[in-house]
Amino acid sequence: MSPEAPPLSRRSFLRTGSGAALGLGLGLTTAGCGFLPEDPDAHGDPDAPINVRVDGDLVYFNWADFIDPAVFAGFEKEYGVKVIQSNFDSMEGMAAKLNAGNRYDLIFPTAKWAQRLTAGRRLRRIDHTRLRHADSVFGEYSYFADPWYDPRSAHTVPFTMYKTGIGWRKDRIGDHLAGSWDDLWNVRAKGKVFVLDDRDEVLGMGALKLGLGVSTDDGGDLDRITDTLQSLRPHLRGFSSDSYNNLLNGNAVMTQAWSGDMAAMLGQAKDPSVLGFEVAREGAPVNSDCYAIPTNARHPGTAMLFIDYMLRPENVKKNIEYIGYPMPVRGSEDTYAALVEPFPECLVTADDLKDDLFFRNGSSKGERARDTAWTHVKAG
Amino acid sequence: MALSKRPGPPRPRNGASASGSRLWTWLMIPGTLWMTGFLIASLVLVAALAFGTTDPLGNPQFGLNFDNIAAMADPAYRAVLLRSLGYALLTCVICLVVAYPVAYAIALHGGRFKNLLIAAIVVPFFANYLVRMYGWSVVLSDDGPLLRALRATGLADGDTKILQTGPGVVAGLVYGFIVFMIIPLYAALERMDVSLIEAGRDLYGGPLRTFFYVTLPATRQGAAAGCVLVFLPAMGDFVSAQLMGGPDQIMIGNLIQDKFFQGQNWPLGSALTMLMMAVLFLGMLGYLRRTRKDEAEAAR
Numbered sequence: 001m002s003p004e005a006p007p008l009s010r011r012s013f014l015r016t017g018s019g020a021a022l023g024l025g026l027g028l029t030t031a032g033c034g035f036l037p038e039d040p041d042a043h044g045d046p047d048a049p050i051n052v053r054v055d056g057d058l059v060y061f062n063w064a065d066f067i068d069p070a071v072f073a074g075f076e077k078e079y080g081v082k083v084i085q086s087n088f089d090s091m092e093g094m095a096a097k098l099n100a101g102n103r104y105d106l107i108f109p110t111a112k113w114a115q116r117l118t119a120g121r122r123l124r125r126i127d128h129t130r131l132r133h134a135d136s137v138f139g140e141y142s143y144f145a146d147p148w149y150d151p152r153s154a155h156t157v158p159f160t161m162y163k164t165g166i167g168w169r170k171d172r173i174g175d176h177l178a179g180s181w182d183d184l185w186n187v188r189a190k191g192k193v194f195v196l197d198d199r200d201e202v203l204g205m206g207a208l209k210l211g212l213g214v215s216t217d218d219g220g221d222l223d224r225i226t227d228t229l230q231s232l233r234p235h236l237r238g239f240s241s242d243s244y245n246n247l248l249n250g251n252a253v254m255t256q257a258w259s260g261d262m263a264a265m266l267g268q269a270k271d272p273s274v275l276g277f278e279v280a281r282e283g284a285p286v287n288s289d290c291y292a293i294p295t296n297a298r299h300p301g302t303a304m305l306f307i308d309y310m311l312r313p314e315n316v317k318k319n320i321e322y323i324g325y326p327m328p329v330r331g332s333e334d335t336y337a338a339l340v341e342p343f344p345e346c347l348v349t350a351d352d353l354k355d356d357l358f359f360r361n362g363s364s365k366g367e368r369a370r371d372t373a374w375t376h377v378k379a380g
Numbered sequence: 381m382a383l384s385k386r387p388g389p390p391r392p393r394n395g396a397s398a399s400g401s402r403l404w405t406w407l408m409i410p411g412t413l414w415m416t417g418f419l420i421a422s423l424v425l426v427a428a429l430a431f432g433t434t435d436p437l438g439n440p441q442f443g444l445n446f447d448n449i450a451a452m453a454d455p456a457y458r459a460v461l462l463r464s465l466g467y468a469l470l471t472c473v474i475c476l477v478v479a480y481p482v483a484y485a486i487a488l489h490g491g492r493f494k495n496l497l498i499a500a501i502v503v504p505f506f507a508n509y510l511v512r513m514y515g516w517s518v519v520l521s522d523d524g525p526l527l528r529a530l531r532a533t534g535l536a537d538g539d540t541k542i543l544q545t546g547p548g549v550v551a552g553l554v555y556g557f558i559v560f561m562i563i564p565l566y567a568a569l570e571r572m573d574v575s576l577i578e579a580g581r582d583l584y585g586g587p588l589r590t591f592f593y594v595t596l597p598a599t600r601q602g603a604a605a606g607c608v609l610v611f612l613p614a615m616g617d618f619v620s621a622q623l624m625g626g627p628d629q630i631m632i633g634n635l636i637q638d639k640f641f642q643g644q645n646w647p648l649g650s651a652l653t654m655l656m657m658a659v660l661f662l663g664m665l666g667y668l669r670r671t672r673k674d675e676a677e678a679a680r
Contacts, residue, residue, distance in 0.1 A: 092641045199642045238626040250523030371643040379456040
């Protein structure tokens with residue numbers, strides 16, 4: 001090699017580079033106008049019946065640490081299969097992996113995402129008659145027999161439920177609050193209040209305080225919500241979904257919080273009696289995660305067996321105690337009530353479900369309006 | 381003042397160097413393909429998507445739509461962008477002031493411990509930035525060890541806080557990116573001919589005068605490179621503002637991240653990314669012109 005060889009001119013390098021890139025970009029654009037391949041039938045037929053038998057190892061995709069490892073071990077032993085785990089850290093991340101063509105046998109979307117995936121024909125139909133324990137869910141919790149996100153729960157089985165309320169430090173601001181979203185404006189907590197770093201939860205809280213629908217995308221409603229939330233900003237210390245650490249390390253004396261996080265704190269705080277959790281009388285948003293089988297799953301039979309296994313009473317109990325979220329399964333209510341005895345408001349009852357304060361999917365235009373409102377709330 | 385080796389005038393070509401040049405061309409190919417595939421192509425995708433829309437499932441679609449460009453006129457973005465610029469500039473200045481003595485001490489007085497000292501600075505940065513910042517947010521929290529100790533010694537009162545403040549965010553940025561300032565400064569100081577400093581002293585320059593008239597100009601390029609390396613990632617950062625900042629410290633990176641995740645609006649996120657890159661590019665132009673002037677001066 002001769003060190004004095006003239007280097008390739010930067011210009012020709014750039015030209016080569018951008019030409020190739022442009023070709024690549026155009027190739028992608030003309031291929032289908034969509035950013036990602038959108039041919040749903042490429043993923044398989046959503047309506048094909050699933051043959052419930054062991055058809056391979058279970059490829060499992062969920063939030064990290066969301067099932068008791070002992071339950072996995074039991075399933076592996078009983079059915080002679082392996083559980084291959086991977087995790088997502090957001091619903092958007094999950095959807096991106098699915099869109100990229102990754103194949104999983106079992107995923108856990110929230111209600112809103114279950115509706116989106118069903119609409120995109122990405123979920124296999126689940127025949128409840130093939131699940132021995134289906135009746136303990138659908139027979140007891142009639143809400144889930146025909147939920148808004150998946151008519152007749154044809155593609156999903158509910159897994160956990162949770163709701164949103166206010167967590168606070170009793171040792172800092174007293175044992176009782178007013179039981180209203182107004183508590184976030186409480187002067188005693190000023191400067192040490194957090195709200196969740198979550199568009200729907202924060203806009204929904206403002207909407208409930210004003211008596212509006214939690215998923216509203218009406219411009220006038222959103223203006224009123226933004227104004228209300230602007231009045232909260234001077235009280236706020238931050239936007240954070242880490243309620244758990246914020247309360248424990250003293251950064252927050254009050255925070256908007258998910259019931260499941262509060263239940264988990266009960267088990268891990270040094271002195272849980274300093275903590276309180278309330279649900280606002282104006283209403284508490286509810287949400288649920290569900291089991292679902294993607295249409296491109298390689299082992300849908302094993303996935304069905306796993307869902308049924310998870311619904312066995314002893315496994316429901318183990319999981320509830322492990323993750324701190326209630327599950328809509330007959331007979332599990334006492335287990336959960338005992339677990340969250342200091343915070344009875346963590347319970348999600350049939351009445352809570354009837355109020356139906358789920359966050360819904362909106363139109364593209366509606367979502368955009370909500371997003372703009374959120375930017376204004378967040379950026380001030 | 382030119383200190384690095386400059387290539388001499390080109391020698392007349394012969395057969396050997398022509399084949400050598402072909403070899404160089406071939407060696408460029410893997411790098412070119414890599415950059416084309418993963419950097420330029422993705423940039424082109426981002427630029428194209430800035431004119432896109434989303435389908436009802438929130439999936440991004442290409443198109444020719446100017447809504448996202450119009451949406452950027454929202455004053456909220458301008459305010460956040462300006463704040464990010466301010467934080468990034470401040471981070472640069474603080475990094476420079478803190479890193480210079482460190483690099484100087486190691487390069488000129490490190491002796492046989494030079495490499496060990498550099499390793500001591502670089503190795504901690506192998507750990508993920510997010511994890512390290514998360515650790516800081518625990519240490520600096522209101523009931524964390526630092527503030528508890530300060531309160532016990534009377535140096536802080538019950539209202540003192542470090543997290544969710546502007547200085548907290550800038551401190552996080554400085555901590556996160558200072559290594560990018562130390563390394564180029566170290567390289568420049570290490571390369572500098574020490575006899576220049578001696579010459580400065582011989583000419584009756586005091587330590588300060590020698591520093592400002594000899595050492596500092598000689599390492600100017602290292603400082604400039606360090607500033608660019610710190611400024612670019614600091615401007616786009618969202619971790620520090622997320623973990624150390626409050627509602628009044630949101631940076632443009634946080635808003636962009638929101639668009640890609642919760643907002644399910646990749647096109648608007650892409651448009652904001654392009655806006656930020658345009659601002660950065662304007663800043664870089666100044667830097668490029670400056671270095672070209674330096675080179676021209678050096679060539680004279």
